Amino acid sequence: MANLKFNPVVWFEIYVEDIDRATRFYENVLSIRLEDASDPTNEETQMRFFPGNMEWHGTGGALVKMKGVKAGGGNVLVYFACEDCGVEEGRVEAAGGKIIQPKTSIGEHGFCAIVQDTEGNVFGLHSMK
Template sequence: MNNNPVGWFEIYVKDIDRAKRFYESVFEVKLERLNSPPGAEIELWAFPMAKDGRGASGALVKMKDGPSNGNCVLVYFMCADCAVEAARAVASGGQIVREKMSIGQYGFIALIADTEGNMIGLHSMQ
């Protein structure tokens, strides 16, 4: 791993309008709507991001019957090919929650659970 390990985060919410107002007000930023992956019932509003900037960006996410409340944050680790790290997770005692899938122009993701039951995301462009 040559870069910072975290490349993206998602904060899951039930009331997207209320959450947008909160984060835009607290951080004095304007969130931008992102296109949802084809066929997904998901609404994403991204925090401002600079492609070559430092740190990770992320989005507020509203999904039908999705999680929220408490600590519903998903961290995505950057990978060359997320299927490779997903396979390593299984070999290391974890499990695959969602196999590698396309998210359109944004690349691919896979979801895994670590040995403690924590879900994390893997993201790659291939």
């Protein structure tokens, strides 16, 4: 088995039914701004990029509304880094989402919470405190 010299995950996409509603949810919960990255020549796909910097640890990603692709029900769990995941968890229900697993200790690896967005997608929040 080869030793990787990079992180194996390079991008993620969260599929949504209502891109404006999903954008408001993630902006409110994560306290960030998503950037419209839709191609005006492709009316079947809308995208909103999460903020990112390719020189930092981690990966970039986007919310995507695409004809023929359903939101929710996936079996891949994306975790968003937080300073204290309890803070972001505290914003989930007010933003229209649900808490699946409240902030829980994972020992020396910090803490995590599992939540659901307005589109039915489940994702994680992770922090060291």
